Amino acid sequence: MAYDEELADRIREAVEGEPGLSEKRMFGGLAFLVRGNMAVAASGQGGLLLRCDPAESDELVQRPGVSRMEMRGREMDGWLRVGQEVVDDDGALRHWVDVGLAFARSLPPK
Incomplete structure (x- = not known):
C-alpha cells in the first residue's frame, strides 16, 4: 500500500517552517x-508512524488508535503507529505531529 498523499500534505502543512526539516521516503x-532524525511519517500502512520519547510509550499507547510499531514481530518503545481514523481530525493530527517533532528536536543532529 502506498502512503496517503493527502495525509502527507496535511503533515507538510503542520511542519511548515520547522528548522532543519527534510523529507525522505x-x-x-x-x-x-x-536535522536528520525522523519525527513523523505518512505510513505506507495508513495513518502515522512517529517517534516519541521511549519513556512515554506506555502512556501514549493508552490512547485509542495508538500502538507501538512492530518490527520483525517485536514491539518497539519510542516508535508509534497512529491509526488513520485518529488523524482524520486536524487537531489530533497536529497533536501527534507535535509529539514527533518534540522528540526529534531533542536528538543530536545526524
Whole structure:
C-alpha cells in the first residue's frame, strides 16, 4: 500500500517552517525529519508512524488508535503507529505531529 498523499500534505502543512526539516521516503511511506532524525511519517500502512520519547510509550499507547510499531514481530518503545481514523481530525493530527517533532528536536543532529 502506498502512503496517503493527502495525509502527507496535511503533515507538510503542520511542519511548515520547522528548522532543519527534510523529507525522505522510508518504511514504505514519506517521513519528515528534523536535522536528520525522523519525527513523523505518512505510513505506507495508513495513518502515522512517529517517534516519541521511549519513556512515554506506555502512556501514549493508552490512547485509542495508538500502538507501538512492530518490527520483525517485536514491539518497539519510542516508535508509534497512529491509526488513520485518529488523524482524520486536524487537531489530533497536529497533536501527534507535535509529539514527533518534540522528540526529534531533542536528538543530536545526524
